[in-house]
Amino acid sequence: MNNCMTNYLRILNLALLFGTVLSGCKKHAAPQEVALNFMHAIQESNFDLARDYATKESQQVIQLYSFFDARRNDSERNKIKKAGIEVIETEENGDKATVTVLNSSSKQKERLQLVKENGQWKISLTFESIIPNYMPPATPLDSSESILQQDSLVMPQPEK
Numbered sequence: 001m002n003n004c005m006t007n008y009l010r011i012l013n014l015a016l017l018f019g020t021v022l023s024g025c026k027k028h029a030a031p032q033e034v035a036l037n038f039m040h041a042i043q044e045s046n047f048d049l050a051r052d053y054a055t056k057e058s059q060q061v062i063q064l065y066s067f068f069d070a071r072r073n074d075s076e077r078n079k080i081k082k083a084g085i086e087v088i089e090t091e092e093n094g095d096k097a098t099v100t101v102l103n104s105s106s107k108q109k110e111r112l113q114l115v116k117e118n119g120q121w122k123i124s125l126t127f128e129s130i131i132p133n134y135m136p137p138a139t140p141l142d143s144s145e146s147i148l149q150q151d152s153l154v155m156p157q158p159e160k
Helices: 002-024 031-043 047-052 056-070 074-082 143-153
Strands: 085-093 096-103 108-117 120-123
Touching: 031 047, 031 074, 031 085, 031 096, 031 108, 031 120, 047 056
Parallel strands: none
Antiparallel strands: 085 096, 096 108, 108 120
16 A cells, blocks of 8 residues: 555656646747737727737726727728738847737738737737827926926016
C-alpha cells in the first residue's frame, strides 16, 4: 500500500508540474492579431468584444463609436461587414506598436496604435483617431495663473 501511495503522489506531482508548465507557456497575441480581432469586432458591431482588445483609456472612444454605428443604415453596416481587412505593416518599438491595415471597401489604410497593458497588446484609441478635427478641452489652470492670464488679456480702453 505504501508503494501505491508513492506512485499516486508521483503522478499527482507530475500532473501539477505539467499544468504549471503549460500555463506558463500561454502565448499572448501579437499586435497584428489584436488589430485584426479588434477590426473584425468593429465590423460586426460587437463593441463588447472590441473593448476586450482596447486599453482602459479607449473605452469612451469605443462607446462614442458605437453611438455613431447605431445611426448607420443597413446598407452601410453590410458594406462594413463585407470589407476585407488586411494587415500590411507592423512596427514594434518596446511596449508600443503600430499596425497598418488596408480596408478593402474604402481602399484606405488605417494606422492602429497599440500599447502593452498588463503584458498584453491593446488598441489605444483617442478621440482624434475617430474625429479628425477633435480639439481636446483646455486643461484648467490654477487660480493664480488664470488671474495673471486674465489680467494680461485685458486691453486698456482709449480715453475719450
